Amino acid sequence: LEKKYKIYGIVRRNSCVFNYERIDHIKDKLNLKYGDLTDGSSLVSIINKIISTNPDFEVLEIYNLGAQSHVQISFENPEYTSLVDGVGTLKLLEAIRCLSVENQKKTRFYQASTSEMYGAVLETPQNEKTPFNPQSPYACAKLYSHFLVKNYREGYNLFACSGVLFNHESERRGDNFVTKKITNFVNAIKRLKNDINENNDENQELPILKLGNLNSKRDWGHAKDYVYGMWLMLQQENPDDYVLAMEETYSIREFVEKAFAKINITIEWQGENENEVGLDSKTKDILIKVDKKYFRPCEVELLLGDSSKARNKL
Numbered sequence: 001l002e003k004k005y006k007i008y009g010i011v012r013r014n015s016c017v018f019n020y021e022r023i024d025h026i027k028d029k030l031n032l033k034y035g036d037l038t039d040g041s042s043l044v045s046i047i048n049k050i051i052s053t054n055p056d057f058e059v060l061e062i063y064n065l066g067a068q069s070h071v072q073i074s075f076e077n078p079e080y081t082s083l084v085d086g087v088g089t090l091k092l093l094e095a096i097r098c099l100s101v102e103n104q105k106k107t108r109f110y111q112a113s114t115s116e117m118y119g120a121v122l123e124t125p126q127n128e129k130t131p132f133n134p135q136s137p138y139a140c141a142k143l144y145s146h147f148l149v150k151n152y153r154e155g156y157n158l159f160a161c162s163g164v165l166f167n168h169e170s171e172r173r174g175d176n177f178v179t180k181k182i183t184n185f186v187n188a189i190k191r192l193k194n195d196i197n198e199n200n201d202e203n204q205e206l207p208i209l210k211l212g213n214l215n216s217k218r219d220w221g222h223a224k225d226y227v228y229g230m231w232l233m234l235q236q237e238n239p240d241d242y243v244l245a246m247e248e249t250y251s252i253r254e255f256v257e258k259a260f261a262k263i264n265i266t267i268e269w270q271g272e273n274e275n276e277v278g279l280d281s282k283t284k285d286i287l288i289k290v291d292k293k294y295f296r297p298c299e300v301e302l303l304l305g306d307s308s309k310a311r312n313k314l
């Protein structure tokens with residue numbers, strides 16, 4: 001919007017509720033259409049509509065950020081994840097391939113590839129040349145899309161780029177991703193402690209945060225910077241793939257400790273593996289418990305990006 005683009009977006013129909021919460025403040029400035037990545041004809045008709053209502057358009061940038069993006073849920077819904085995150089990309093690329101040559105030349109495509117494709121990493125740090133070793137239905141579907149983009153770029157000369165993005169977070173992150181889960185909880189504890197102090201209610205029980213693997217490490221950045229990176233990829237003379245990463249890695253355990261430090265609580269860890277707990281070192285209240293429900297059938301233990309190509313070229 002800051003760049004004065006005319007923006008179209010696709011929304012999925014949901015029963016009962018409008019799921020616009022995260023875009024409510026800008027919704028009136030967007031042209032939203034009902035569609036779905038599993039519904040190829042909806043994608044074709046939306047793209048054709050955009051082109052026919054803007055006959056003199058200079059560039060059409062298509063950002064494919066749609067996905068069933070939760071890694072653990074992809075083990076529970078593997079087919080749906082593959083259809084949206086894999087075949088959905090094929091449907092979009094086909095919609096672009098079938099445009100007239102003139103319109104195709106004005107269309108640029110961005111694919112949200114992911115550091116999850118490195119999986120059980122074969123090299124550290126990970127860059128564009130690192131071999132992939134995916135560990136979830138999510139990562140396998142994304143890898144299929146990643147190679148499709150390369151294939152359509154080379155085979156049909158489409159301006160199509162993949163950004164291999166490491167974890168990118170913000171206040172809009174969904175509540176069941178680990179950073180938001182932890183920060184929401186720390187916030188709730190802070191409020192509760194304030195209430196307890198104000199009401200002198202020392203019998204009030206504190207809730208417990210249940211987490212999975214505390215030792216996996218992620219290279220986390222801020223989503224806003226990464227979106228700028230996506231846009232830069234589409235402004236280059238030639239399409240290419242790029243890794244975007246902060247080039248620093250931290251464990252979930254360190255994230256927990258740093259988040260609690262913000263409200264002056266030092267976490268003391270006791271026990272091991274699924275019996276591990278985290279206590280407030282002063283009061284000895286248990287604040288965190290490991291719950292094996294959150295362990296994944298295959299875990300991605302370490303991600304650390306090398307984004308020198310993007311840093312040099314973009």
Ligand code: F7E
Nearest residue numbers: 069071114115116166167176177178179211212213216294
């Ligand atoms: O997990 C561990 C979990 O779900 C991070 C998506 O945007 O980034 C994201 O994927 C780590 C994992 O993100 C809990 O086992 C421990 O090691 O926040 P997450 P993710 O799986 O890294 C990549 C780049 C994407 O492409 C994805 O779409 O944290 N972990 N305890 C936990 N994770 C969750 N969700 N919940 C826990 O209680």
